[in-house]
Amino acid sequence: MDLGISARTALVAASTSGLGRAVAEALAAEGARVVVAARRGDLAREIAATLPAAVGVEADLSAADGPRVMVEAARRAFGDPDILVLNGPGPQPGQAAATTDSDLTGALETLLLAQQRLTALTLPAMRARGWGRIVAIGSSGVAAPLPGMALSNTGRAATAAYLKTLAGEVAADGVTVNLLLPGRIATERVAALDRARADREQRAVADVEAASRATIPAGRYGTPEEFGAAAAFLCSAPAxxxxGTALRCDGGLVREL
Known part of the structure; x- marks a missing residue:
């Protein structure tokens, strides 16, 4: 299938590792011009150099001017983004009863406000052209809140509500807005969560991983490449x-339609 995004400009936030990098690589493989953006500019540039048409940008989404730095760099390199992939670091695990005002403020700043700022900066040009794709990398916790992940569940659910509302407002302008929700994908973030659980429960990491795989109908963790392919489709012309859809890429982990 021709995804129809050759020479489209894609801005991928937090794309030097894990799911963000997988999406950047998948879009580049389809011919998109990719802006690899992250706090570590050296790593962003290093990764961009491995892609057919890409630039690396140093920008911190948590900084007040971070979103603007990303978007302005994309414009200088390739013009206004046609595709925006929203992504960012996940908060630390924790119980809902133990959260503080500061914890929640930080989670909302990273998971909601930074994403809204990026969207506000890129959306007008998409609407004016009559074509745009916004895809947010979320979590299966949006569909079914995850135990011990109170901050992530809260921040990502708020972002999902914002994007669902936005989708209805811009659909007639040719702009689609979707979420892609990973389950257990084999990234360093998931490995770190498994190690943290093993420490809390005083178990071997291998035992934690085996128990986690047993909850997944597919019987395994997903690969970043599988996730990247799903994201590329949501960014495509055929899509x-x-x-306004939340698509799960989770091997059947969440037991609902």
Whole structure:
């Protein structure tokens, strides 16, 4: 299938590792011009150099001017982004009863406000052209809140509500807005969560991983490449009638339609 995004400009936030990098690589493989953005500019540039048409940008989404730095760098390199992939670091695990005002403020700043700022900066040009794709990398916790992940569950659910509302407002302008929700994908973030659980429960990491795989109907963790392929489709021309949707890439982990 021709995804129809050759020479489209894609801005991928937090794309030097894990799911963000997988999405950047998948879009680049489809011919998109990719802006690899992250706090570590050296690593962003290093990764961009391995892609057919890409630039690396140093920008911290948690900083007040971080989103603007990302978007302005994309414009200088390739013009206004046609595709925006929203992504960012996840908060630390924790119990809902133990959260503080400061914890929640930090989670919302990273998971909601930074994403809204990026969207606000890129959306007008998409609407004016009559074509745009916004895809947010979320979590299966949006569909079914995850135990011990109170901050992530809260921040990502708020972002999902914002994007669902936005999708209805811009669909007639040719802009689609979707979420892609990973389950247990084999990234360093998931490995770190498994190690943290093993420490809390005083178990071997291998035992924690085996128990986690047993909850997944597919019987394994997903690969970043599988996730990247799903994201590339949501960013594609053939996906033009898919909007306001949360697509799970989780091997059947969440037991609901």
């Amino acid at each position: 033009s009638y898919i909007t």
